[in-house]
Amino acid sequence: MKVGVVGATGVVGQEMLRLLESSPLGEYPPHLLASPRSAGRIVPWRDQELTVHPLDENADLAALDVSLMAAGSEIARQWAPRFVDAGGAVVDNSSAFRLDDDVPLVIPEVNPEMISPGPGIIANPNCSTIILLLVLKPLWSLTPRRIIADTYQAVSGAGRSGLDALEREGSGGEFRPGDPFPFPIHGNLFPTIGSVDDEGVTAEERKMLDETRKILSDPDIVVQGTCVRVPVA
Known part of the structure; x- marks a missing residue:
């Protein structure tokens, strides 16, 4: 192959x-x-x-x-x-x-x-969705109706530019807004991964909800997520 x-x-x-x-x-x-x-x-x-x-x-x-x-x-x-x-x-x-x-x-x-x-x-699927559903797989027989999940995600999730930003700031370099983070990442955490919609849900959190519903073929299951960017590679 x-x-x-x-x-x-x-x-x-x-x-x-x-x-x-x-x-x-x-x-x-x-x-x-x-x-x-x-x-x-x-x-x-x-x-x-x-x-x-x-x-x-x-x-x-x-x-x-x-x-x-x-x-x-x-x-x-x-x-x-x-x-x-x-x-x-x-x-x-x-x-x-x-x-x-x-x-x-x-x-x-x-x-x-x-x-x-x-x-x-x-x-x-998105990385956070994969980890969430792998953990919950043994509980399917209980028919969960609501999932509350907090994720703490490395800068590598933003690609090479995320790694570069962490290295640059950690070496004393300046913060560049939107490159690729909205706030300084070195020594910092923030619950903003992707854009924020009118309901106050970030793009990363929305992915967990929509993808979980599709994978489980369950359009009614509730997923409440808080996705946090953390300063590790």
Whole structure:
């Protein structure tokens, strides 16, 4: 099986590559794809050096059986259907397809029955949703009606820019509003991850609610979340 990693030079893409090193899916070296500005970079994998290829109109999508996407929602919306049209399966880490009715939102340890063989898109839930439902899985038989959850999330959840901000501020550098946090992160915590809606719910907290309802096929379950950004990598 030939596996592609889209967004191979980012924080999540690098973690995907690390996991592939010990996975049965890593029988063959993965094909690395990223933005044109990252094309040509060399990435170590096992005892090899792999070249990053540009994700553009010349990319050979039909050569890939499975593509792991870690390139953000905009890229996913543009390219995931093309991989499927070329005959492949896509596992997308972004929020692009999570709430689409025709795309399964899957945690393998929770609802693997939603996975269908063959070409198609499988959406990966948000990190906080995954951890929450893995913990609560043994309680399904009790039919919980209300979930109260607090999460404390590292700066790496904001990608490389989050890590850079923590390192810069920790070294005495200045705080840059919105880069990517609304407040200084070094030595600080704040319950604001993403935008805040009219009900006072942040985007991260809304994801936990909407995604939990979809994964459990329960539109009435209540999820009250408080998601806090903390100054760890």
